[in-house]
Amino acid sequence: GQNIDQPTEMTATEGAIVQINCTYQTSGFNGLFWYQQHAGEAPTFLSYNVLDGLEEKGRFSSFLSRSKGYSYLLLKELQMKDSASYLCAAADSNYQLIWGAGTKLIIKP
Amino acid sequence: DTAVSQTPKYLVTQMGNDKSIKCEQNLGHDTMYWYKQDSKKFLKIMFSYNNKELIINETVPNRFSPKSPDKAHLNLHINSLELGDSAVYFCASSQDGSFSGANVLTFGAGSRLTVL
Numbered sequence: 001g002q003n004i005d006q007p008t009e010m011t012a013t014e015g016a017i018v019q020i021n022c023t024y025q026t027s028g029f030n031g032l033f034w035y036q037q038h039a040g041e042a043p044t045f046l047s048y049n050v051l052d053g054l055e056e057k058g059r060f061s062s063f064l065s066r067s068k069g070y071s072y073l074l075l076k077e078l079q080m081k082d083s084a085s086y087l088c089a090a091a092d093s094n095y096q097l098i099w100g101a102g103t104k105l106i107i108k109p
Numbered sequence: 110d111t112a113v114s115q116t117p118k119y120l121v122t123q124m125g126n127d128k129s130i131k132c133e134q135n136l137g138h139d140t141m142y143w144y145k146q147d148s149k150k151f152l153k154i155m156f157s158y159n160n161k162e163l164i165i166n167e168t169v170p171n172r173f174s175p176k177s178p179d180k181a182h183l184n185l186h187i188n189s190l191e192l193g194d195s196a197v198y199f200c201a202s203s204q205d206g207s208f209s210g211a212n213v214l215t216f217g218a219g220s221r222l223t224v225l
Contacts, residue, residue: 033213042113042199042216043152085150097214099152 002026004100006088011106012078020073020086020103028093032064032071035087037102043087046073075105083107112136115200115217122190123225130185130220132200140164141183142214143175144199152199158183159205190224197221 003025012018024032031050035043049055049064049071061074073086085102092098115132122128134141142157156175157164163175172188187194200217 035214040219042218043214044216045213048213087152089152097154102150 002090002092002098004088004090004098006086006100006103008101009104009106011108012075014078014080014107014109016078017074017076018078018105020075020088020105022071022073022088022100024069024071024088024090024098024100026090026092026098029066030091030093030095032062033089033091033097034062034071034073035089036084037087038084046086078107080107080109113200113202113215113217115198115220117220118218119221119223121223121225124190124192126190127186127188128190128222129187130198130200130222132183132185132217134181134200134202134215136202136215138202138215139180139205140203141177141180142201142203143183143185144201144216146197146199146219148196155185155198156183187222190222192224195222195224 006022031048033048034046036046037043047062049062052064052066054061054063059076064071085104087102088100089097113134140157140159143155144152145155146152155169158177160180174186176184197219199219201214203214
């Protein structure tokens with residue numbers, strides 16, 4: 001079956017760095033997305049990886065290893081506003097998105 | 110200007126009732142979707158419409174029916190509501206349905222449905 005695994009919850013300190021991991025199993029693969037969802041709000045797009053390697057976008061970076069079925073989202077210089085859920089989603093061979101349950105990130109002062 | 114807007118934001122109703130959630134996008138996107146997010150926070154696709162044609166129809170109960178009068182609107186109608194239908198329903202749109210890097214999903218703010 002198709003599956004996405006990511007930690008349920010993580011805690012980090014303001015100003016620090018945190019890495020949120022995601023492993024996926026899909027029938028075919030057409031890319032890996034990360035979305036941010038603040039409580040009670042809509043998910044918003046953060047990043048997309050389809051090739052192996054690291055994509056950097058400001059304080060946020062996303063990494064993909066296709067051979068390992070693995071991705072991570074790296075958040076640097078954490079701010080209180082980064083407290084949110086981070087959703088990992090993989091596109092399968094039919095371009096259907098398989099979603100993880102999200103990782104709730106709690107930032108402490 | 111809101112890109113994807115859905116109404117109502119909150120909906121509380123009794124079991125057995127029929128209700129609708131409306132969605133509109135002003136992005137000029139070709140594809141619109143309905144997602145259900147349950148209490149465990151999983152996002153599950155329910156339907157998508159591309160140029161008024163249904164292109165994904167997951168195994169949702171036929172009590173749920175999408176209606177798209179034009180490509181800017183995709184409404185969700187639910188008949189005979191059940192307790193298990195309580196969830197947050199998100200409307201979304203994308204440039205097209207291919208999910209390539211350029212075709213990210215833009216979500217509405219969600220509609221929280223509570224069935225009593």
